[in-house]
Amino acid sequence: MTVDVQIVNAFTEAKTGGNPAGVVLNADDLTSVQKLAIAAQIGLSETAFVSSSKIADFKLDFFTPNRQIAHCGHATIGAFSYLRQLGLIQGSYTSKETIDGRREIRLKGEQAYMEQLAPVYRHTNYLETAILRALGLQKSDLLPGAPLEVVNTGNNFLIIPVKDAKTMAAIIPNMTEITELSEALDLIGFYPFTLDTGTAKRIADTRMFGPRYQIYEEAGTGMAAGPLACYLYDVLGIKHEVFLIRQGKFMSKPSPSLIEVHLSTQNGAIEGLLAGGKGKISQQLTIEI
Template identity: 50%
Template structure:
């Protein structure tokens, strides 16, 4: 059997850069092991598989080259961008079924936004052994990782450790120890680290970030919608950013750079975030064929 994988760059910045994801449509007859094989051959951080759903517009399953994961932000944006291009979905509200429930999708032309849940927060205690390990895992002093805000695990459906640094230079200069990050991610049940500052390349945006997820085989990723959502919540509720529409840059500091921008819209009820929509645009780049 031959499986066609569409490569879509998601969360592009002005039509360029972004994060490539594989998308396989009409994947109903593929087994889990076959999907993993396709993801391994596609050799991207995530590949999405589209099947029929009786409870949502589509069923989506996500595989890294090493395992299945519950959600993937940029692969969701890539999938609905492709389906919009193919005429399989239209502007307005759609939805996706995943292995842990359904989420709303909003489509407006080239912009795709996906639902995330209200945030939960768990700060890392200053002076703890864990705080020291977190600093060491990115080559930064404990004092510096607390200089702007406390490192905090934030979950809007997936957990990320958010680490604020003073400026872009500090974020660019970190030295990630992938084994240490993976070990801490295992202990805290994280997708990975999201290291950021409020310095941005484009004026008017709110933060620039880098994402590391070695636990899932990702040394560094250029765009992460499921991490940008937690960061937007953290900026609003813990760092006094007053805007409810947040723009987050990622990928500028990678080597080679792959600039991306993630838009986040916060729903606020009585000064608390009740849910959020995160996403951006996707561009179809090419297709590959995998034999299984």
């Protein structure tokens, strides 16, 4: 069997950079074992498999090279950007079904936005020493007065406030230790950030390490940017409605990604959010399984 895979760079900034995701259409007849084998051959952090749904417009299954995952931001943006360019979505509203339920998707021009849930917070300061050691950081490298938090708007990410860009660039992740902590906390990954972006147009620069899912560092993580925006709003008191978050700048091969997060609030409380960006088709592969 051969399967066509479209590679789409999601969260591109000025049509460059971004995070590549695989997109496979008409995946109804593929088994989970076959999907995992395809994702492993592609070797990207995530691949989205699009099939028909009885409760939404499309069903999306997400696979990393070693397991299935409930949600994936950049693969969602990549998939819906591709579906839009194929003319399979005409209006501004559509939806996806995942193993975790139905989520709304909005489209505005070249931008696609996915729905995430209200945040749930979990303190992790009791693991501060181990977390810092896993990143090669010291206590003095953190943003003063800002706690370490696991934040979930659909997936668990550990939000780590770093004091400046120089420190972000100097992070040396210990993938074994990050994996162990991610298992203990049931994380997708670590998401360090800094407010020291050098520009008023970007609220934060970030990195994402998810070795538990064989994601060693990736350029754009929409399901992590949503939790970070909630953290900035609720924990640091940055009361914006829209957050522009950049990722990928500090990778060994930089691939800057721009993730736009819109918070929905009621009486100062976050009720949900939309996270999104642009997708650009880069290439097509044919995989044999």
